[in-house]
Amino acid sequence: MIDRPLYLDRIRPFIGKPVIKIVTGVRRSGKSTLLQLVRAELRSRGVLGTDMLDVNLEVYANRHLKNPDLLYEQVKAWADELDGRKGYLFLDEIQEVETWEQLVPGLQTEFQIDIYLTGSNAHFLSSEFATYLSGRYVEISVFPFSFSEFVRLRMNDGIQETVDEAFDVYRVLGGFPFLSYLDYAPDPCREYLLSIYDTVVLKDMVERESIKDASLLGELLPFLIANIGHTFSGRSIERMLEGENISISVGSVLKYVQVASDANLLYRASRVDVMSKKVFKSQEKYYLVDQGLREAVYGNNDRNIDQVLDNIVFLELLRHGWKVTVGDKPLVVSGTDESASAPGGASREIDFIASKGSRKLYLQVCYLLADESTIEREFKPLEELRSDYPKYVLSLDKVDRSQNGIMHRDIRTFLLESDDLLG
Known part of the structure; x- marks a missing residue:
């Protein structure tokens, strides 16, 4: 287990405060481990183990606690023994409890305890729950390991390798924490990643959303995973699947x-x-959510490296709390404000526009700046952008090609320095 300061630093200001801490993220991304780190921090502050109650609602022995009345009784019995001391309640996979959105605020109000939740499905943070809590919660989104966390873990495991060698593994197998126990052996890792994918599809999609035609979902998801970073159109997907003799409506796709x-x-x-x-x-x-899942479900991460690099950078921005959009920028004709189409009728796309409070970043991502046409394609949209915010071109090139106020960075270096650049 490695420390995850990116997430702990977000939780610390709220420890002991009367807001419910909700840790969300895909299954096996490290949510439960993060709660372990919070408990370790509480112990370092002198909190007794008996003042903390930890309930994992996916453990078979706790299956009866999915009943909200029984869970309430257990929490009440524990809270009654606190004898005036502050209590800390940890409920793992809270969405397993029926009507939990009514139970949890009541527990906080009645027993004056500090509550931490995890959940694998974002739908459980519905408008209904937000109404019950009335702003008394904070959400922390957790992702599989970043590249910097991945490198740190492998160093702790005593693996001797260069940054380039580590990235070659990371871009294919991704950052799910358990992979370290498999020594990153490709075949076992792919089997494990497929098991995560199957669990997410079955439990968090088919069962939770009561999807009747699971086979149709099974046909659609691999297509979406194969085409990450490509423009999405419900209509085009409908036509594509019709070509495979699969009937699906645009509404079902969406x-x-x-x-x-x-x-x-x-x-x-x-x-x-x-x-x-x-x-x-x-x-x-x-x-x-992780490029390793793409390798397990679809393969070709090395062959489709441009897509994978886009995905890695996009997730890194999300990890650091940035809101990310894709930019459409028309070409400018002869220095005027009139716009024109780029060759082939396309506008110049800016891969990512990232915003965080008053800060903004513009980023282009590519595999290699192999020739002058590639350099122009990546730099030109940023050069024409009338903005003083930082602009980056990220690639796997070792040579620094920064120009005209636009910074060029090796993606690997950018990811390792992301805490400073994006924090």
């Missing part, structure tokens, strides 16, 4: 994409017109 997003499997990036700031209601892009 529903299943939302279900995958609720399960923290996919993340959406809206497309924004850089000039007008207009958000387009279509042509957004979707990214996967």
